[in-house]
Amino acid sequence: MAKKRRIRPIALCVFRRGDQILVYKGFDSASGVSFCRPLGGGIELGEHSRDTILREIREELGAVVTNLVPLGVVESIFMYLGKQRHEIVFVYDGQFEDASLYDQEMLSVVEGDDCFEAQWLSLSDFQQGMERLVPEQLLEVLTSYQGHGSVWR
Numbered sequence: 001m002a003k004k005r006r007i008r009p010i011a012l013c014v015f016r017r018g019d020q021i022l023v024y025k026g027f028d029s030a031s032g033v034s035f036c037r038p039l040g041g042g043i044e045l046g047e048h049s050r051d052t053i054l055r056e057i058r059e060e061l062g063a064v065v066t067n068l069v070p071l072g073v074v075e076s077i078f079m080y081l082g083k084q085r086h087e088i089v090f091v092y093d094g095q096f097e098d099a100s101l102y103d104q105e106m107l108s109v110v111e112g113d114d115c116f117e118a119q120w121l122s123l124s125d126f127q128q129g130m131e132r133l134v135p136e137q138l139l140e141v142l143t144s145y146q147g148h149g150s151v152w153r
Contacts, residue, residue: 005083011052011090012040013065014142017102020120021142023133024109030082035134036126038091039109039118049090057094060109061118064097071145076135089135093145 015022015038023036041056043049050068057065071091078085101107106117123142126133133139 005086007086007088009043009049009088009090010040011043011049011056011092012038012138013053013057013068013092013094014038014071015094015096017120019124020122022107022118023121024116024118028080031079033132035132036121037134038138041111043090050092052090053092053094060111061101061107063101065094066097067093067095069093072141074135074137074141076137078134078136087135089138091138091141 021038023038025034025036027034039057039060040053041060043052047055050070053068054065057063069092071093074089074091076085076087076089078087096102106119109116109118121131123139125131126139127143
């Protein structure tokens with residue numbers, strides 16, 4: 001019997017450095033498409049999405065997050081590695097407690113046995129189509145909050 005596919009709830013955190021956000025670059029080998037995505041991960045049963053951010057960033061970067069502000073929730077239906085995926089994405093704005101992380105051009109991320117780099121990219125790179133930000137609706141969420149002083153520093 002085939003495994004039943006489910007909707008996956010996730011939480012992502014947008015860290016901002018001036019006009020840049022912290023993302024990792026991914027690649028879908030089935031479609032040949034590159035993408036960028038903020039850090040975060042799957043929400044565990046009984047875990048609040050806010051707590052997911054705190055846990056995931058601690059696990060992935062060894063960093064503490066402060067000043068979490070919810071930016072919105074988006075529904076993302078997409079193809080990845082030749083399979084349809086469906087996610088409910090809780091998007092947060094946050095800050096690193098350790099300000100020195102903002103001085104690093106690349107941050108080493110550990111996820112299970114995988115290691116990769118996260119980097120700061122300008123929102124204009126996404127707006128001009130030079131880079132692809134996922135989930136697709138995320139750019140709209142971010143640009144609608146740009147200019148709210150308490151959210152965007």
